[in-house]
Amino acid sequence: MDFKNKKALVYGAGKSGIGTAELLIHAGAHPILFDEKAGITSDEILERLDGKIRGLADALTGDITPEFISELDLAVLSPGVPTDIPNVLALKQAGIPVWGEVELAYRVSGGKILGVTGTNGKTTTTTLLGEIMKNADPDTYVVGNIGNPYTEAALKITDHSNVVIELSSFQLETIEEFHPSVSAILNITPDHLNRHHTMEEYIRCKKRITLNQDKRDTCVLNYEDEVLREFGKECNADVFWFSSARVIENGIYYADGEIILTRDGKHERIAETDKLSLPGVHNYENIMAGAAMAYSAGVPLDIIRDTIAAFKPVEHRIEYVDEKNGVVWYNDSKGTNPDAAIKGIQAMSRPTLLIGGGYDKKSDYRDWIRSFDGKVRWFVLEGKTRHDIKAAALECGYPEEKIVLFETMHEAMEFCRDHAEPGDAVLLSPACASWGEFPNYEVRGEKFKEYVRKEIQ
Missing domain, CATH: 3.40.1190.10 (Mur-like, catalytic domain)
Structure with missing residues (x-):
């Protein structure tokens, strides 16, 4: 596609959307950044762009109308935008090409x-x-x-x-x-x-x-x-x-x-x-x-x-953090679904205090719990999914007296600090996304490491 003077909707004005808009500008297109977030203004969206090119883009808030769609040549979705929501379906029905950032970058x-x-x-x-x-x-x-x-x-x-x-x-x-x-x-x-x-x-x-x-x-x-x-x-x-x-x-x-x-x-x-x-x-x-x-x-x-x-391990993926008082602490914050968390517990060779829970992605936790193989000495649950995971654990026969529930990860870590014994491991491997308490798994992992290094003597 020749992008020169093409009018392109950029659906989502976060980091990915801003990168998309700037690439479209350099390719000769005219991007219109769209954000559904309530209360945000067009000026606030445009301020995220590099100042040198800010005047070459527009921003849209509110509704996407059929009249607006009829003027478009292309729509580029940020990864978090579902392809089956009404606005996106309307774009497709109007015959507008709907790409993601990967397709755009590949074409350029x-x-x-x-x-x-x-x-x-x-x-x-x-x-x-x-x-x-x-x-x-x-x-x-x-x-x-x-x-x-x-x-x-x-x-x-x-x-x-x-x-x-x-x-x-x-x-x-x-x-x-x-x-x-x-x-x-x-x-x-x-x-x-x-x-x-x-x-x-x-x-x-x-x-x-x-x-x-x-x-x-x-x-x-x-x-x-x-x-x-x-x-x-x-x-x-x-x-x-x-x-x-x-x-x-x-x-x-x-x-x-x-x-x-x-x-x-x-x-x-x-x-x-x-x-x-x-x-x-x-x-x-x-x-x-x-x-x-x-x-x-x-x-x-x-x-x-x-x-x-x-090669050294990837940060936040079964990452060794430190050993304090004979207890080894591991950060597996990138274990954001049950199967990834299975890999985390399988890598442990010590009795483990396992911290799990977070945002609800409607996952089935039973295979994760069945993979514990007697390694999990305490099952420490936090966040919105803590009650659902506890119910799954009880269904799988995990002992109720070894399950503890907390609202926040900080409270969960304090429990682990107080109850871990020499020879144990403490593993943050949540089997859930971080959204709600943390903006992403990286921040969750950094907070975990910071606590281990600063709060545990």
């Missing part, structure tokens, strides 16, 4: 695209892959759901750049031409059903990462995920399997403390897991996926090996 920029999606492990895998690609070629950008908007990097990206992008199901809903040369779907378990409504729709959105791929491209898939094993039979791209449970010929696998890549009958050791900084089989899966993607992109094995050996 270039480069070799390596895209990572899945329910859990995206951030660790994306970060590792980004480090591998940077070590192979400094002209590499790591963007997307990891916290660096693709739109902010788009104008710097050239046809020779590498773009490593973490993609959520929300972002994949609105792609049209987005085409990664290498993609990965790490796993698929229930998440964001408050947005997608059904598991089938959530799976459909995840699979869309391969929408424009063909057999010249590569898709890295988890052989131990039943949904993905079936998807591999119909995938448009050449499939590169990884497994944590069996030997894979022409793939990559974990066995007997080693990660092995096999190609054309050759077996190459990529890593010895006891020498890595990332604990747990789920992290070995993330490493395998990142290594497979880098290998598929042509990175030499010695660079892949050296980067993996030096």
Whole structure:
């Protein structure tokens, strides 16, 4: 699309929307920022833009009318905007192209695209892959759901750049031409059903990462995920399997403390897991996926090996914080759904005081609770979901006398400080989003670490 003089609605005026509007301006379009938030004014929205280009955009509050829609050439949704709300449906019915920031940035920029999606492990895998690609070629950008908007990097990206992008199901809903040369779907378990409504729709959105791929491209898939094993039979791209449970010929696998890549009958050791900084089989899966993607992109094995050996854990994902009085504290604030939280408790090797709870995403907590395997000495629940999680725990047979409820995370941490014993671990792994008490999981994790380092003597 030629963006010059095109009128584009930017739906959502947060960080993502501002980045989108600024990219549209640089591409020659005229953006109109729209925010449904009650009480906000057009001037307040426009003040968020860079002062040099503020006069090249407009802002809209209130209602989106048919007359307004008729004047548009394009609409770009922020990731948090559902695609099935009345305003968005009206845009689609009027024939207005409805994109997300990923599609826009892709249309404006270039480069070799390596895209990572899945329910859990995206951030660790994306970060590792980004480090591998940077070590192979400094002209590499790591963007997307990891916290660096693709739109902010788009104008710097050239046809020779590498773009490593973490993609959520929300972002994949609105792609049209987005085409990664290498993609990965790490796993698929229930998440964001408050947005997608059904598991089938959530799976459909995840699979869309391969929408424009063909057999010249590569898709890295988890052989131990039943949904993905079936998807591999119909995938448009050449499939590169990884497994944590069996030997894979022409793939990559974990066995007997080693990660092995096999190609054309050759077996190459990529890593010895006891020498890595990332604990747990789920992290070995993330490493395998990142290594497979880098290998598929042509990175030499010695660079892949050296980067993996030096790689440190992702912040807020089973992150070691400190040991105080014989108690080890772990921050897994990024465990925002039950399956991610399962990985957190599985990585523990000590009796654990587990802090859970937060914003209600209508999740089913029972599999998480069943995964405790006798490790959870105290189940410390806080936030809006505390009563629902307690009910699920009782249904699963977890002892009621070992469940305690608090309104805030601070109160939960005080309980853990007073009741943890030498040899224990305290794990913040909420299985819930942070919204309500905290603006995002990063702030929640930072508050947890701050408390551990400053309040516990």
